[in-house]
Amino acid sequence: MNIGIIGTGNMGKILIDAFIEANAVQPSRLTIVNRTLAKAYNIKEQYPGINVGKTIQEVVKKSDLIFLCVKPLDMHPLLQQHHSLFTQEKCLVSITSPVSVKQLESIVNCNVARMIPSITNRALAGISLCTFGDRCSQEWQKKLLALFSHISTPIHIEENITRVASDIVSCGPAFFSYLLQRFIDATVKETEITEREATELASGMLIGMGKLLEKEIFTLRTLQEKVCVKGGITGEGIKVLDTELGDVFEHLLQRTHEKYNEDLEKVSEQFRGC
Numbered sequence: 001m002n003i004g005i006i007g008t009g010n011m012g013k014i015l016i017d018a019f020i021e022a023n024a025v026q027p028s029r030l031t032i033v034n035r036t037l038a039k040a041y042n043i044k045e046q047y048p049g050i051n052v053g054k055t056i057q058e059v060v061k062k063s064d065l066i067f068l069c070v071k072p073l074d075m076h077p078l079l080q081q082h083h084s085l086f087t088q089e090k091c092l093v094s095i096t097s098p099v100s101v102k103q104l105e106s107i108v109n110c111n112v113a114r115m116i117p118s119i120t121n122r123a124l125a126g127i128s129l130c131t132f133g134d135r136c137s138q139e140w141q142k143k144l145l146a147l148f149s150h151i152s153t154p155i156h157i158e159e160n161i162t163r164v165a166s167d168i169v170s171c172g173p174a175f176f177s178y179l180l181q182r183f184i185d186a187t188v189k190e191t192e193i194t195e196r197e198a199t200e201l202a203s204g205m206l207i208g209m210g211k212l213l214e215k216e217i218f219t220l221r222t223l224q225e226k227v228c229v230k231g232g233i234t235g236e237g238i239k240v241l242d243t244e245l246g247d248v249f250e251h252l253l254q255r256t257h258e259k260y261n262e263d264l265e266k267v268s269e270q271f272r273g274c
Contacts, residue, residue, distance in 0.1 A: 001029065001143065004063030006056055006078070008034040008043055011095055012069035014122045015151075020047060022124050024150035033059045060085040065093065065143070067115075072098040072263055076270035079107045086110040091140045097166045098263040100159055101133035103271045111140045116162075118169045121152045127169045128152040131159065163260045167253060175252070180206060 003025055005012050016032065019025040027049030033056055034040040040052045053059035060066055060082060068075060075094065079086075086092055091111040094104060104112045112133035120126025128148045132141050148154040157165045167175075184198045212218050218226060228234045 001065060002063045003030050004053070004059040004066040005030065005032045005069060006059060006066065007069035008032055008039050009069065011117055012067070013043065014119060015067060015069070015095075015117060016043060016047070016050075018121050018124060018151040019147070022150040024147055031059045031062045056082055057085060060090075063090070065091045065147075067093050067095060069095050072096050072267050073270065075099050075104075076107070076267070079104070083108050091136070091144070093144065097162050097170075098260060098267050100162075101131055101136075103267065105133045105135055106271060111136045113140070113144055115144060115148060115154075116166055116170060117148075117152070119173050124151050126152055128154045129162070129165050129169055130154050130156045131162070132156075163257055164253065167256050171256065 003019075005016060008016065012032075012034075016030065019030075020027055027047040028051070030047075030049075031051040031053050032040050032043060033053040037052070037054070044050050044052050051062070053062065056078065066086070068078070070078060075096070086108040088109055088111075091113065092104060092108055093112075094101075094114045095117055097114075097116055099114075101112050101114050104114075113136050114129075114131045116129040118126045118128065121128060128151070130144065130148070132144075145154050155165075180202055184195065184202050187193050187198045188195050209223070212223060213220070224238070228238055
């Protein structure tokens with residue numbers, strides 16, 4: 001199977017790195033293109049077997065499976081210009097949440113899916129979020145699930161939970177790394193520990209906690225119960241978190257959904273009449 005990747009920004013590059021590291025795709029089976037071609041050629045220096053297309057047309061024609069890794073508002077004009085190249089036997093995959101599979105199906109005649117990755121997939125871990133179009137064949141669905149199983153655990157989601165699922169899976173690593181950094185900053189401010197020491201300890205703690213969950217030794221709730229012994233220090237810290245956090249995560253979700261709705265409206269305006 002020949003795979004094309006249109007857009008080699010953050011997530012496009014993560015997919016390339018992960019697929020190759022997992023031996024899910026041979027570099028020679030990949031053809032990539034980017035608005036700034038120099039970025040694509042930089043990737044070819046890293047993986048000499050990769051093919052760099054000079055145009056989007058070249059990439060689509062060479063590929064059976066095409067990943068569209070561009071900004072949401074860039075998708076409609078790109079597909080309008082090149083829709084005839086996406087013939088029935090091909091499969092188009094978007095990786096962005098504001099553009100629905102129905103909108104993509106309204107403009108191209110090929111198989112369509114949306115696979116929302118996470119930065120955790122770069123470590124061949126974490127979740128990827130899958131939504132298949134009505135015209136996406138069982139064969140293509142199986143191929144996509146098999147491909148993403150090399151770098152993640154693919155989870156099928158319905159359209160109505162796309163944003164909140166993305167908040168957890170895709171935005172979550174940034175949210176929780178921010179919280180951990182704030183925790184580290186506080187330890188440095190309030191005690192004699194250095195930032196390097198605190199970062200090493202906190203990173204090791206997070207990795208170990210992840211392994212506890214991965215091995216199903218504890219759930220999030222039972223982990224808290226195990227550490228938070230009656231009358232202990234951890235319990236006092238939990239009381240502070242319970243008081244101080246308040247509705248911070250509710251407010252976070254409200255804001256991400258507000259931005260998502262703004263993006264949806266702009267995208268819908270583009271696709272109106274298709």
